[in-house]
Amino acid sequence: MRIAIIGGGYVGLVSGACFAEFGVEVAVYEADPTKRQMLLEGQIPIYEPGLDKLVAGNAAAGRLTFPVKLQDAIERAEAIFIAVGTPTRRGDGHADLTYVFAAVEQVLKVLDHPAVIVTKSTVPVGTGRKILEMVRELRPDLAVEVASNPEFLREGSAITDFMRPDRVVVGAESDRAREVLRQLYRPLYLLETPIVFTGLETAELIKYAANGFLAMKITFINEMADLCEKVGADVNDVARGIGLDGRIGKKFLHAGPGFGGSCFPKDTLALMRIAEEAGAPSRLVQSVVAVNDARKEGLAARVVAACGGDVQHKVIAVLGLAFKPETDDMRESPALPLIRGLVSRGARIQAFDPEAIQTARPLLPESVVLTESSAEALTGADALVLITEWNEFRVLAPARLKELMRGNVVVDFRNVYDPAPLRAAGFSYASIGRPET
Structure with missing residues (x-):
């Protein structure tokens, strides 16, 4: 099986190297010439434990390549993953989809065979539907399907998270798209990893809902830490006492300075905007964003x-x-x-x-x-x-x-x-x- 990944950043490079480790032929296309040259020279533009060896091993085996031209990258690819950045848009907190839509448009211009375009980037609900509209408008002559396959990679543990995930989420609405993704993730299916098939909008929302919930757990225990300081309690013991409850769980109950990184701040803000625009504002997420911002500033x-x-x-x-x-x-x-x-x-x-x-x-x-x-x-x-x-x-x-x-x-x-x-x-x-x- 051959696939292409558009975007050689954190998500694209980790996903590409791990798919290659599964035995898939993977072409990762990075538009930035400096980053692309680094990859061609065996240098990793990001730090992730174990990624350098994984990339080097699969590149040496010929399963992982970094084509200079987009057309070469997507040649014969059954699935084309979009793994470009979706930074917070200035002024309104929405995810900026400029790079996503630009990548899809560039792919559609040079694509010459049926394929499944898969969003790996974290994108707002409705993005897959808009990509379908682009497909119908730009390439009505090709049988191009659209799917959503959100990533759940923790920085510092990304390779393990990909190789042995809690679950794989696939949003697809055609038998062909589901079958392509099912075959791609077959090594995980053999390990009895749950593979959840849903519609496009559901898969897109699962990603935001997961990150929003985890961010809420962090913010909750931080507020409990503030209360502990006032009443003389110990937040470590509080976290252990509630985390042993199977309904709550012990993960993400570590009090600290507030969450950061590439996912939680961006995704909670985007989820808040998505909910507001849909007419179902999430007051819990709004509070999480406000409390976390105030914590870091304090x-x-x-x-x-x-x-x-x-x-x-x-x-x-x-x-x-x-x-x-x-x-x-x-x-x-x-x-x-x-x-x-x-x-x-x-x-x-x-x-x-x-x-x-x-x-x-x-x-x-x-x-x-x-x-x-x-x-x-x-x-x-x-x-x-x-x-x-x-x-x-x-x-x-x-x-x-x-x-x-x-x-x-x-x-x-x-x-x-x-x-x-x-x-x-x-x-x-x-x-x-x-x-x-």
């Missing part, structure tokens, strides 16, 4: 309070910049409003992240010093702020912190440290939703 004030009310001229070591571990993605990272807020209050920032230094640099104030190690960031610091829970930060011992730091303030926005040893070593320790003593 991080700097928490650090200032932990530092005694003033950070003027103080050196703050910020450990972690990416929105989560095992990625270099800075999109909507809580580190951004945190650092900007501290800089505006006169703090001097020394920051380190194992992977996100290059992606972070253009997004941060020029005064921020980006270091080459956590030790360098901690040297001479008056306070440590942990914002991303990379494993290497978890093992920093109190003795090592005392050796490197000038001050004694630790603000742990991920609740990864045991308060007792830090306080015994003379540190003033603040975390999220846990008793101060």
Whole structure:
């Protein structure tokens, strides 16, 4: 079987490499010449654990290629996946479908055989129907079907999520489209992975509903953390106590600085707009967006309070910049409003992240010093702020912190440290939703 993927970014490249691992012949077309050249030279333009080896292995086997021309990419392809970006549109919060429709139009102009066009990008409800209209208008001479196959990949765990997913969702309304997708996912069917076949609109909404619900769980436990701080409870125990209920589940109940990344902020905002336009406004999603935005904007004030009310001229070591571990993605990272807020209050920032230094640099104030190690960031610091829970930060011992730091303030926005040893070593320790003593 041969397929084409339009877009060599995070979703397209991961999906392409994983499909190739299934034994499928995959052509990934990346329009950006710089990124395409990187891929042709064996370089990966994004960071995802294990992706470099997966791409290299399948490229060497001839199953994964990166054609220069779109026409070469879609030649003989039974399915053509659209995996381009759908960023938030300026001004109204809707998903910007400019790249999606442009990609579909370009494909239809050069397509010379029957095929199934599949949206892999996260697209608003009704997008598949609009693509069908484009097909009828631009290529009435070809038997072109349209399907929706939303991705559910977590950055840092994307390969595992693709290879062993909880489910595969396929929105298709013709026997041919369903059969092509069924054959493509046959290796997962043999593993008894649930494959959910629905209509186009249903598949598109499933993606937004899933991300909206998970974002709501994060926001809920963050609000419970705020309540715990007021009443002297421990949010870690609260999360465990409710997470053991099978109806709730333990995942996404980790209190922290608020969600970020490429999916949750964009998708909750888009879902809110979709619901408003449909005449069924989602007040829960509206609250999730507002609460999460306010939480991230309030991080700097928490650090200032932990530092005694003033950070003027103080050196703050910020450990972690990416929105989560095992990625270099800075999109909507809580580190951004945190650092900007501290800089505006006169703090001097020394920051380190194992992977996100290059992606972070253009997004941060020029005064921020980006270091080459956590030790360098901690040297001479008056306070440590942990914002991303990379494993290497978890093992920093109190003795090592005392050796490197000038001050004694630790603000742990991920609740990864045991308060007792830090306080015994003379540190003033603040975390999220846990008793101060």
